[in-house]
Amino acid sequence: MANNTALAQALEAAPPPRPGLTANQTAPSANRSNGAREDALVARLQAGDEAAFRTLVETYAGPMLSAARRVLADTGLAEDCVQEAFLNAFNALDRFESRGSLGAWLKRLAINAAISKLRRTWMREPAIDPLLPQFDDNGCRFEDPWREPDAAVDVQMERTELREAVLDKIDQLPPSYRTVLMLRDIEDYSTQETAHLLELSEGAVKVRLHRARAALKTLLAPVWAETIS
Amino acid sequence: MSVVRQIRRALRLSLQKAGVLLTCEEFEAFVADFHEGRLDPTTRAKFELHLAFCPDCTDYLAAYQRSVAAAKSALTPQPNDPPPQAPQALIEAVLAAREAGSVAD
Numbered sequence: 018m019a020n021n022t023a024l025a026q027a028l029e030a031a032p033p034p035r036p037g038l039t040a041n042q043t044a045p046s047a048n049r050s051n052g053a054r055e056d057a058l059v060a061r062l063q064a065g066d067e068a069a070f071r072t073l074v075e076t077y078a079g080p081m082l083s084a085a086r087r088v089l090a091d092t093g094l095a096e097d098c099v100q101e102a103f104l105n106a107f108n109a110l111d112r113f114e115s116r117g118s119l120g121a122w123l124k125r126l127a128i129n130a131a132i133s134k135l136r137r138t139w140m141r142e143p144a145i146d147p148l149l150p151q152f153d154d155n156g157c158r159f160e161d162p163w164r165e166p167d168a169a170v171d172v173q174m175e176r177t178e179l180r181e182a183v184l185d186k187i188d189q190l191p192p193s194y195r196t197v198l199m200l201r202d203i204e205d206y207s208t209q210e211t212a213h214l215l216e217l218s219e220g221a222v223k224v225r226l227h228r229a230r231a232a233l234k235t236l237l238a239p240v241w242a243e244t245i246s
Numbered sequence: 247m248s249v250v251r252q253i254r255r256a257l258r259l260s261l262q263k264a265g266v267l268l269t270c271e272e273f274e275a276f277v278a279d280f281h282e283g284r285l286d287p288t289t290r291a292k293f294e295l296h297l298a299f300c301p302d303c304t305d306y307l308a309a310y311q312r313s314v315a316a317a318k319s320a321l322t323p324q325p326n327d328p329p330p331q332a333p334q335a336l337i338e339a340v341l342a343a344r345e346a347g348s349v350a351d
Contacts, residue, residue, distance in 0.1 A: 079332045082330065096336050103340045155269065156262065156269030157255070157259070157269065158300075158302045158303060160302040160306050162305055163306070165308055166312075170312055170316050171315075173316070174320055184321070199321070203317065230313060231277075231310065
């Protein structure tokens, strides 16, 4: 059994959504039919309907696993997080208010579980400095000339092998930087939300985000070069 | 390095030494805010002036912005992608754990 402190921490970082919170936490108005389906599911869950629990897990385990996998870059650990997140959610379902987004809440619980797991390894992660821009004594940048690929990024990303190459490079970022990149640039968390989740200052989040992007730029250089030659 | 690039570099160095132009290292500090459209007008003008003289930073910024866009695109489900699926074993394990009333440490 997870201890009550761990559960309280997970839920404190991802409380059941309530009206008036950010777009990440509440269902967009354009998604009303989805919201209505979630409301009905929540009502069945809160009434203890066994089939509803299966529907819940079958519906949301995939997106939760995908989100946790992005943080951890490890499928096995991500599966552990999904399990932990669901069990935390089951214990908090009676507090869930149906006007929030169930899917967003569950995904957030999975991300929180992944971050919690990841934080234990941050002190041992490789340095990012070799991937950052280099400058000479005059403050001038050392930079290889860049040739913009002809195709737009979205068009290039339709190629499966290129998309996989980009995902592989993202996985090569040191975990704490990859997590900031994922939360800010992909999940659209605010700087403040990210800082709260990662227990960092907002300034530290901004620095990590920029370094993560700069390091990714270095890692992707050979990928772009291949698309040109 | 092309002759044009060398000339621009020499000009840039002299302007940097005169304090008119940001160095590349100073420019670097503003890249993220520029990307997010958060620079105030004065800083943005200094940033863009540096870009006008610095092909290295122009290349760097283009590659930086493309990398951010690529990450977003690669990690965002495409319209034709099937929804992400979890292995059936994981689904059954979650349901079994719930039934057992146990929560993993």
